Amino acid sequence: MSIKATTRQADGVTIIDLSGRITLGEGSSTLRETVRDLVSKGQKKILLNLGDVTYIDSSGIGELVSSFTSVNNQGGQLKLLHLQKKVHDLLQITKLYTVFEVHTDEAAALKSY
Amino acid sequence: MGEPKSVEVKLESTLESVELAEEMVKHFAEQHGFEDDEVHQIGMAVRESVVNAVVHGNAYSAQKKVLLAVEAGGDRFLVRVQDQGAGFELKEIPDPLAEENLLKRSGRGLFLIRAFMDELSVRRLAPQGTEVVMVKNTPSNRHQGGS
Numbered sequence: 270m271s272i273k274a275t276t277r278q279a280d281g282v283t284i285i286d287l288s289g290r291i292t293l294g295e296g297s298s299t300l301r302e303t304v305r306d307l308v309s310k311g312q313k314k315i316l317l318n319l320g321d322v323t324y325i326d327s328s329g330i331g332e333l334v335s336s337f338t339s340v341n342n343q344g345g346q347l348k349l350l351h352l353q354k355k356v357h358d359l360l361q362i363t364k365l366y367t368v369f370e371v372h373t374d375e376a377a378a379l380k381s382y
Numbered sequence: 383m384g385e386p387k388s389v390e391v392k393l394e395s396t397l398e399s400v401e402l403a404e405e406m407v408k409h410f411a412e413q414h415g416f417e418d419d420e421v422h423q424i425g426m427a428v429r430e431s432v433v434n435a436v437v438h439g440n441a442y443s444a445q446k447k448v449l450l451a452v453e454a455g456g457d458r459f460l461v462r463v464q465d466q467g468a469g470f471e472l473k474e475i476p477d478p479l480a481e482e483n484l485l486k487r488s489g490r491g492l493f494l495i496r497a498f499m500d501e502l503s504v505r506r507l508a509p510q511g512t513e514v515v516m517v518k519n520t521p522s523n524r525h526q527g528g529s
Contacts, residue, residue: 293397293400294397335487362494363479368485
């Protein structure tokens with residue numbers, strides 16, 4: 270069981286809907302390649318919808334951080350939407366919750382760009 | 383009633399072993415009375431430890447194995463992970479919560495193990511390798527006032 274990523278556009282923002290597990294191996298590389306592809310196409314407003322992400326390990330956290338910095342370095346913004354409790358807790362204990370802009374409502378998230 | 387008290391397996395240095403180790407230990411923890419959140423924490427600690435053993439310790443070598451042992455005796459649920467790599471010192475691992483490390487891609491595995499388990503120790507093995515031992519107090523221990 271790994272990860273699925275689909276992208277859609279709304280209000281000039283690219284939303285990546287992720288589901289499954291972001292762990293070392295396929296899960297991490299799917300996220301990396303999806304974000305890298307968007308950045309290379311000039312997409313600078315990216316919203317990661319983690320509502321159906323059930324599990325993230327330290328490699329997955331690393332991939333989120335890496336995606337965040339690569340989008341930032343291109344002058345863009347990467348934000349997070351709909352964290353499940355386990356993922357929320359993980360970002361809290363790793364002190365990354367304050368690094369990411371996290372939203373619980375998609376419409377509000379879209380307006381924030 | 384009837385659950386085994388200990389189990390020990392030798393694993394190949396592959397990512398499949400990581401999944402196998404996590405599922406095996408989670409199943410063992412469920413059988414020993416841990417609640418869902420704790421089972422998740424134990425599973426994740428084991429995952430991080432076996433990832434370290436496979437990726438950093440054994441560097442995916444087919445000649446090197448990972449030993450995984452679980453003991454559920456008395457008030458402690460103990461997991462031991464051994465690799466055959468060059469080894470490392472716990473004190474040399476940078477603090478992932480430090481400002482300068484916060485946005486690094488890697489370096490959070492041991493921190494998460496420490497966060498999710500009650501005890502963590504690391505020692506070098508002779509002639510080579512590392513042993514990570516992690517302990518979670520069992521539910522019965524906590525009810526008796528254990529930390």
